[in-house]
Amino acid sequence: MANNTGKKYGGREAGTPNKLTKELRVALKNIMFQEIELIPEHLKTLEPKDRLELTIKLMPYVYPKISSVSPSTNEPMTFGWDD
Template sequence: MANNTGQKFGGRTKGTANKHSNEIRQKFQSLIEDNLEVLQADLNKLKPFERVKVIIELGKFVMPTLKAIEIQNDDIKPERPKFVFINRRDPKIIDAAEKP
């Protein structure tokens, strides 16, 4: 029978780290640390463009990926465009708001 109560029974509690994920991260970190010299030698053999591309890809494992956010503010009204009229006979500039 399915649990329709909304209560959680068993499993990890909220905020508790997943032990398998932590274990895998530690082993991966150890693998990288033990092979830094080999990785550096392999990177040095690449062309500059390829080297940067690989470093960026590896950086995804170290740095969190940022998510784009969109800010929506309905309170701000766009400014109305201003038009300027120039009379050729009289080179005085007349603002559109002042035009008769």
Template sequence: MATGIKTGGRAKGTLNRTTTETKELLQNIVSKELDNIVVLLEKLEPKERIDAIIKLLPYIVPKQQEIALESKATVSGITVTIINPNEDDN
């Protein structure tokens, strides 16, 4: 066998035929079950139904990441004037 040189087999990045067939099989199974999911969820107890929905959420709604904003701006020279509208200038 040549060291560091690919001399045969699949081209780089080509999926294994077994892997491709397995993925297709699983997609077919999941597609069929998605049609039945409402019926299956209705058969569950309320707590089990909520647990199942919570487990499915990450596949439907992307998880939000926390965003931290940091400001290094400085403020100087602010003048605050308080005006009392009830006070007469006379």
């Protein structure tokens, strides 16, 4: 018979982590760490063009992207050397 009461019975309690998800994340994290350690060796085997393309693709994970800055209305413009 189906539960038509709207109450939850059985299963995990709210906030209890899923064991399979946790194990999968640990396994994937271990794989990623192993691959990261091999990047310098992989780069040596690539052609210069391919090495440059891969380096450019990896840069956003190392260096933050620069965002443009524009002054807001009614704000005075100050520069670092205006002390």
